[in-house]
Amino acid sequence: MPRITVTVDEITYEEEVEPRLLLVHLLRDRLGRTGTPIGCDTGNCGACTVMLDGVSVKSCSVLAVQADGSEVVTVEGLSSGQEWHPMQRAFHAEHALQCGYCTPGMIMAAIDLVRNDPDPSEEAVRRGLEGNLCRCTGYTNIVRAVRRGAQEMAGRHD
Amino acid sequence: MTEQLDAGLVAERIAESDQLSAPSGDREIGRARRRKEDARLVTGRTTWTDNIQLPGMLYVTFLRSPMAHARITRVDTSAARARPGVVAALSGRDLADEQGSLPCAWPVTEDIVIPDHPPMAVEEVRYVGEAVACVVATDRYAAADALEEIEVDYEPLEAVVDMTEALTEGSPKVHETGNRAFTWRFAQGDVGAAFRDAPIVVERDYVQQRLIPTAMEPRAVVATTDGDSFTLYSATQIPHVLRVMLAMTTGIPEHRLRVVAPDVGGGFGSKLQVTAEEVLALLLTRRIGRPVKWTESRSEGNLTVHHGRDQLQRIRLAAERDGRLRAVQVELLADMGAYLMLVTPGVPLLGAFMYNGIYKMDAYDFTCTGVFTTKMPTDAYRGAGRPEATFAIERAMDELAHELGLDPVEVRRRNWIAHEEFPYTTVCGLTYDSGNYEAATDRALDLFGYDTLREEQARRRAEGDPIQLGIGVSTFTEMCGLAPSRVLGSLSYGAGGWEHASVRVLPTGKVEVVTGTSPHGQGHETAWSQIASDALGVPFEDVSVLHGDTAISHKGMDTYGSRSLVVGGIAVLSACEKVKDRARELAAHMLEASAEDVEFADGSFRVRGTSQGRTIQEVALAAFAAHDLPDGVEPGLDAETTFDPDNFSFPHGTHLCAVEVDTETGGTTIRSYVAVDDVGAVVNPLIVEGQVHGGIAQGIGQALFEEAIYDAEGNLLTTTMADYLVPTALDLPEFVTDRTETPATSNPLGVKGVGEAGTIASTPAVVNAVVDALRPYGVRDVRMPCTPERVWRAINSGTSGASGVSEASEGSHGSGAPQSSQGSRASEGFEGGGR
Structure with a gap:
């Protein structure tokens, strides 16, 4: 079995994995990083979105072996101690989650979106998050949260 | 706003x-x-x-039927059993003696047919996705590999996919007893007289397409045993109901079964169920003696999580020339699917008293026939029966307005219950306790800019703009706060509708609220804390809310039907009041005063007219120490209550939707959406607004995007999120919401519930808007979901004046044909949307 080295939320792991093992199953079943959930099996819902070397990916669509030598950041790696990431604070402040199942992926995708577009319009947020499904909120508060998080990430508000 | x-x-x-x-x-x-x-x-x-990991845990996967209807002639699991990592590979036959039958708790009529429903098929499969065998293995991948090794031989039987055909003589039978599950009727007043010489009769057929609830968290079950007792963790809305039903189904004694609903990622009714997988997981852990876990994939879930809606509706209105309603008559065919699950037959009945909406009339007649087909069973989905009812009456009111040349808002005004008429007993016998339809509608029209949009619509029509503007209105109410136990009893439901809460002030003054509700996104931990904080005068942060574990919350009826606040929240309040009564007695003793002279404010008990007092925290510590308690007062400061409501609650509201329809492509875009809801008093406006937002989105999903499609052989074609279209952020507008507030009179908080309001209101608002945009093209209906193809076809058949375009000519996904006048489709019967 291939042996891979992968850093997840600042901890480096060496693992022997089947070539077919999905990154999300490596995270959840092998490494116990269950903060990243699975919502579908066709890459549509985006619940499992993580950062792979700084870019958001759907971890159900990445093989663990593809993450060899890479750095993965999950929702669990965003906050430092008690201090939440501005996007986490924004989702809380704007009531942008209800059941919260889509939230880890939504937050990771939103952070990536804001890195590319530091002051996104409503339209840009809606377009940027089209690959992340939420069944609870109707997205209105998610859009508000992402725009608020963008402001905070840019230091325009804290 | x-x-x-x-x-x-x-x-x-x-x-x-x-x-x-x-x-x-x-x-x-x-x-x-x-x-x-x-x-x-x-x-x-x-x-x-699915996050739960127990030592020695095994993974379960199910082999599912690829046939809609077939006899199972052979199942061979031996090759699967021989695979590495496989602990067991079992067929339905292996489990037949112990698996029992999945329960139906709502036998709606005396003569209802409730077929045997084995959790794993033994002799016959009746829908695609029904479990026929399973593998238990040491990891997910090994279990999936072994599944491929199981051999099953089927002898195909005919699929039954069309309700109308299913009821014809000579139709293949889903069950030996035939395809009719029940017929249920409710009538009030003289409907015959009302229709006999009615100046206006509007008759329409609508198709409530089959929906897949699609909670973001797929179902998952973990079962474990220590050899004596059992614990089942499940992504469920109903841990308490589940425990009772699992004990009855499996024979595991109730006192040795604990059910836990951990974090649950949405439900919308889909997790209001006793599922095959829950029963089977318990049986497997009992048989193997190790913990087992099953987690569904989304594709598996689309096949096997119960579906929603799927009704054919015929609604007839009798009205005067001025638009005032005389009577409403409704005939429903409701697709049960292959079996009756927990509340399958009751779902259409939850709408039976709602087709009159917010309107006054003299007579009412409702008939529903439940029909078996070889499809996944239907059951509760957000609103359950009430969205269907609201859709039919609100669509029909628009048609009535059109027939009379009246504005759709005006025709509603002429019929609705005026605010000074509350409490009002409707033609269906429900007493609406409070409401103000005028206020909500006026506010909505104002926010929406109704008159300006009507002007723009007229301009675009006059100019022949290829982008037409449509305006849709929906003035809805719903019965929620399920439910008074005696009413449920009168409808033959198997349980009551009460809710339980216990409240304890701990020795350090912190508060634990234990609730029988089981939140899965609704925010009960926050809202119940707010209620307890006010009632006990303790800080919000000092309250914890415990729920979702039958070992912690021993008594409850769980969360569905917009009931949690209206029933469960009131139970929390009433338990707090009881705690306060006990504390007052002890405080009086501590203050050497009589209890009548002790008043409570801001968390302290004071002797009236003095500065002498004790905080509730001091009283709690004294109650814990118990060194000096008055006679008859027990140690500890806690209380519990069970609340059973006297009446339903009746949230209402007015939703307005503006759509732009591209008449060249059939594409529909929602331009603006205004919702003014009256959900009574509000505990947390942020949570209420969120519920309304999400509800609107789901209703829009039904109107424009979502449909579970089976082909003629009974294969589900929409098994993935690429095929079953849940709305994305890009599909929806920013919603404008506001509230009016007429408190419910049926409970001390004045609350009405909000969980289903948006879903109930929005679907007809959107479809009314789409049809309104297309009126100049002779279009009177577009079948849901109003996809670009259906809209385009409606425009083109409407333009050509062909009112009789049949479904067949449009293919199996075709839209409803335009209806040229009242009653014009009568001869088509229900064949129109039978697929």
Whole structure:
């Protein structure tokens, strides 16, 4: 079995994995990083979105072996101690989650979106998050949260 | 109200919401508290059922029928059993002696047919996806590999997919007893007389397409045993109901079965169920003696999570020339699917008293026939029966307005119950306790800019603009707060509708609220804290809410039907009042006063007219120490209550939708959406607004995007999220919401419930808007979901004046044909949308 080295939320792991093992199953079943959930099996819902070397990916669509030598950041790696990431604070402040199942992926995708577009319009947020499904909120508060998080990430508000 | 969020308004919005979270007076109720639940959810420290990992745990996968209807002639699991890592490979036959039958708790008529429903098929499969065998293995991948090794031989039987055909003589039978499950009728007044010489009769057929609830968290079950007792973790809305039903089904004694609903990622009714997988997981852990876990894939879930809606509706209105209603008559065919699950037959009945909507009339007649087909069973989906009813009456009211040349809002005004007429007993015998339809409608029209949009519509029509504007209205009510137990009894439901709460003030003055409700996104931990905080005069932060575990919350009826606040929240309040009564007695003793002279305010008991007092925290410590208790007072400061409501609650509201329809492509875009809801008093406006937003989105999903499609052989074609279209952020507008507030009179908080309102209201608002846009083209209906293809076909058949375009000519996904006048489709019967 291939042996891979992968850093997840600042901890480096060496693992022997089947070539077919999905990154999300490596995270959840092998490494116990269950903060990243699975919502579908066709890459549509985006619940499992993580950062792979700084870019958001759907971890159900990445093989663990593809993450060899890479750095993965999950929702669990965003906050430092008690201090939440501005996007986490924004989702809380704007009531942008209800059941919260889509939230880890939504937050990771939103952070990536804001890195590319530091002051996104409503339209840009809606377009940027089209690959992340939420069944609870109707997205209105998610859009508000992402725009608020963008402001905070840019230091325009804290 | 929410404003359009322009870039420049972001800072303002932040300031506003910060202000909302800042202290604003003494009361917690009414504050936009940020949720306690969020901390674990935004940081990923959650306990979804699939996150649970127990020592020695095994993984279960199910082999599912690829046939809609077939006899099972052979199942060979031996090759699967021989695979590495496989602990067991079992067929339905292996489990036949112990698996029992999945329960149906709502036998709606005396002569209802409730077929045997084995959790794993033994002799016959009746829908694609029904489990026929399973593998238990040491990891997910090994289990999936072994599944491929199981051999099953089927002898195909004919699929039954069309309800109308299913009821014809000579139709293949889903069950030996035939395809009719029940017929249920309810009539009030003289409907015959009302229709006999009615100046106006509007008759329409509508198709409530089959929907897939699609909670974001797929179902998952973990079962474990120590050889004596059992624990089942499940992504369920109903841990308490589940425990009772599993004990009855499996024979595991109830007192040795604990059911836990950990973090649950949405339900919308789909997790209001006793599922095959829950029963089978218990049987497997009992048989193998090790913990087992099953987690469904989304594709598996689309096949096997119960579906929603799927009704053919015929609604007839009799009206005067001025638009006043005389009577409503409704005939339903409701697709049960292959079996009757927990409340399958009851779902259409939850709408049976609602087709009159908010309107006054003299007579009413409702008939529903439940039909078996070889499809996944239907059951509760957000609104359950009430969205269907609201859709039919609100669509029909628009048709009535059109027939009479009246504005659709005006025809509603002429019929609705005026605010001074409450409490009002409707033609169906329900007493609507409070409401103000005028206020909600006026506010909505104002926010929407109704007159301006009508002017723009007229202009575009006159100019022949290829982009037509449509305006849709929906003035709805719903019966929620399920439910008075005696009413459920009168409808033959198998249980009551009460709710339980217990409240304890701990020795250190902190408070634990134990609730029988089982939240899965609704924010009960926050809202119940607000209620308890006000009632006991303790800080919001000092309250914890415990739920979702039958070992912690021993008594409850769980969460569905917009019931949690209206029933469960009132139970919390009443338990707090009981605690306060006990504390008052002890405080009086401590203060050497009589209890009548002790008053409670701001968390302290004071002797009236003096500065002498004890805080509730001091009383709690004294109650714990128990060194000096008055006679008859027990140690500890706690109490519990069970609340059973006297009546349903009746939220209402007015929703307005403006759509732009591209008449060249059939594409529909929602331009604006205004919702003014009256859900009574509000505990947390942030949570209420969120519920309304999400509800609207789901209703829009039904109107424009979603449909579970089976082909003629009974294969589900929409098994993935690429095929079954849940709305994305890009599909929806920013919703404008506001509220009016007429408190419910049926409970001390004046609350009405909000969980289903948006879904119930929005579907007809959107479809009314689409049809309104297309009126100049002779279009009278577009079947849901109003896809570009259906809209385009409606426009083109409408333009050509062909009112009789049949479904067949449009293919199996075809739209409803335009209806040229009242009653014109009568001869088509229900064949139109039978697929």
